[in-house]
Amino acid sequence: MLPIIAPISSHALDADLAQLPELARILTHKDYEVWLASAEKIPSILQEIGRLREISFRAAGEGTGQPIDLDHFDTYYQHLFIWHKERHAVIGAYRLGFSGDIMPEHGLNGFYTYQLFDYTPAFIEQLQPCIELGRSFIRVEDQRNFVPLLLLWRGISTTAYLNPQYRRLFGPVSISADIPSLLRQLLAETLLKLHGEPELSAHIKARNPLPDRHFCPDMLAGITHSKELESILQANMPDVRMPVLLRQYLNLNGRLLSFSLDPQFSNTLDGLVLVDLDRVDQQTLSRYMGSQAAHDFLKKVDIDSYKPHAA
Template identity: 45%
Template sequence: YRRLFLLLSENQYFRLNTYLMGSMDSRKELTQQTLHAEPIIAPILTETLENELLDLSEFKLLEQADFEVYCAPTPKMPQMMREIGRVREESFRDVGEGSGLSCDVDLFDPNYHQLFVWHKTNRELVGAYRLGLVDELIEQGGIHALYSTSLFKYDEAFIKTLGCSIELGRSVVAKQYQRNMHSLLLLWKGIASFVQRNPKYTHLFGPVSISNDYSPVARQLIASVMSVHYYDNDKAKLVSPTTPLERNDQEFWRPDMLSSLSQLPLLSKVLSRLERGIGIPVLLKQYLSMNGKLVCFNVDPAFNYTLDGLIVVDLTSVPEKKLGKYMGYDNAVKYQLAHKKM
């Protein structure tokens, strides 16, 4: 039976490839909306940022060669927040996203923590992540204090399924550090270090973007494959989009055809052919490698119509070797063992 299934999957894979290649002529259909974008602010003076860093020593999570990783409440770092906002907008516009504002800092930022990497020798920001401590945010402002409620409809019933959780978002790496995975690795080491210091947190969740660099058919394909192979159907019943992804006329595949794309390398290969070298979004691949599960998709009109998937990662079920890559193997074993005893 397994051999028959593999044969059927292989045939479906080739059929799907054939159909997708036939759609390439229309892949340039416009998805990006015209934005009347404001000019991006100038970089914050290096001396100003370094002076602020002197007051953030208690928030330093780790140091590796020339890189320092911090995670601090936003009010503690107003100048670095502006620099993060500048780098966000610059980087997001490059991939067909962006707020269109001169500095991407929103109404949620002041109540969140900002995790960021600083290069000591180059004296510049490398990348950043936004962390929302869900228990604290809800206590302060209720469920709508969470950024993701602006994209997805859910209530406390969904949050309760996550235990003690952290909302992640606004992941960004500065242009000059995007050539390799080291910067993203450092950000994830920072997240793991924060969790290790605050071990009550067991789940990460938040929107992961599929940018307008992808054609409409590719975005539909990614959403369809995720819905078949990487979905938490129970949690999905508790979440709905504020702006649903509209079905495209080019969505010609059937669910059974998608069975051939259960392996991420195959999906990435198909996307790479369809998108002229662009495979699975890096951050989506990162979450999936940690057993992340999607629960909903939404289109964000306020962020240049980016497609967002709401994804959930249960850190207590991530393979020890994988979690150990970021937290350190012994720390990962200790963390997961402590939660198994609860």
Template identity: 35%
Template sequence: MAHELFNKKNKTIDIKIGDPIPAKAFTSTYINDQTQIKLLKKHVYSLSKGKGNIFITEKNVIHPIDRKLIKRELSDSQILGRTKDDKKIILTEFENSPNVLKEIARLREITFRKVGEGTGKKRDIDDFDKYYKHLVVWDEEGLEIVGSYRIGIGKDIFLSKGTEGFYTSTLFNFSSRFEDEVIKDSIELGRSFVQKKYWNSNALNYLWQGIGAFISNNDWVKHLFGGVSISNNYSESAKNMIVYYFQKWFGDIDDFAESKNKFILSNKTADDLSKIFISDNYKEDYRILKNLLKPTGYTVPVLYKHYSELCNDNGVKFLDFGVDPDFENCVDGLILVDVHKIKDEKRERFINSLSA
């Protein structure tokens, strides 16, 4: 090694650094360790030749955006309210806050990668971000975006772009009834995240208080809809149980939407699960689901739990389930919420709780 070091004196050494290989690339049960090492060596040597990668790679996430720029843009945005611990809940959009959107896109990608999702790109941003509104929880003291929700204004998007203007239309086909009865008096919710340092806080509640404030200020909103995901880190059996439970108790009988890439429960799997989830009470079946997931280390995804507890009977529907290949093959459920059926205690907690 010493000889190799000194014989390069006065010479230029070119170094090429490839994109990061995520740890999950080495968790295959079909390839032994020795073979994986050989493949990794081949991957590294191919960098100098400009050949294609052996392993799937991810781009390095962009650097943080200057916090002073973020603060300046948010100070010119609409404040929906403040939380009890003085976080600001703000509504903004790309046109007025381009740097805020860059930081949201950066934090999205980091957060989603931690749960086995993410785009694998430098940031998670798309064309929908340019005309959707963005709900932001802002930590004034720490100068941090705590979390965010993306909000699509149904009547405006439908009028200007049709159903193709909605993000969920890339994943689901809408029926004509859905277009006639739901879209124009709805908002589409999605791309929600809370950055990791705030996971053990009230951040998700704050985001929902922001949604509640938006609904309170816009009494034309009668429905909420959007995608909620199950990470592909979940085992196949865990995903099957979760999907079966929510189809059983919150399934769509109106055929409002259908996935373009359906998550399919086989007849045998559905039959087996029907012998497990035998209760005539959704709370008892939920207890069964939790107990079955617990030994495997999985829990019901937090937004699935949140939506299932939000409304009185028939107020929440899971319209269909599909697989999203652009987000690490996570399972997307399309939810629909009837705002008028939100429980009184939830309405008080989320809609009537913010200080001005």
């Protein structure tokens, strides 16, 4: 592991923020602001995001091992980030890739997840238009506060509300290499059983699959809910819980499509997850959009033209 770069000065961060248009501010909550911007508009903030990513991921047993976690995808993806006005600090961020921008310029290779999963053009065609989510983090000292994660998801939901054609979200969700291989295999197989979507999974092949180790069908049949899976995990590793982000996706009716190891990211196991916002019940969606906005969003979605994937 190489030493992480020094913090970016608050003066440089403030300068980036000052030149962003007001429309880039997605929402405000007390001392927090959520912004959405492209890389060229926030050069200093992006460096700080890359620095904080690496700190956060290393603390979770992941990370690139480099001084900063930035790659070429960052140059053309959009960046959703939380800014704390009083602390003059980035609190958390998500990376958003809009398929309408990526496919014409870069094709399938333009998606980060295509490095991990070999999926067919038909897979993306079934999702289009869609947003690839990834590289999410909350600053280590703020991770016990539920507000930042809620604000990131409010930011994503608001972005979808303003662009209702982008109602499908997909991306990787990480399971740390700190969890033993056997338990990770159990997590993967059970999540595919409980929350899978075979019709879409048929278009996807993991580039670095887990070893081919199948559990007894009777054992898997006995697990009927992800909470039972979490109980098994905690019984074997009392200090380890189901990853927060994975639980978040499952709460949004997320579907797990495949799992692949990421050798460039501390051999983390990545699940490819899909969330259809129009398959999220209105009450849950209201937590992130607000009641009226959730109602309006679901009305905007052209249900008649949308063919749901097989459950």
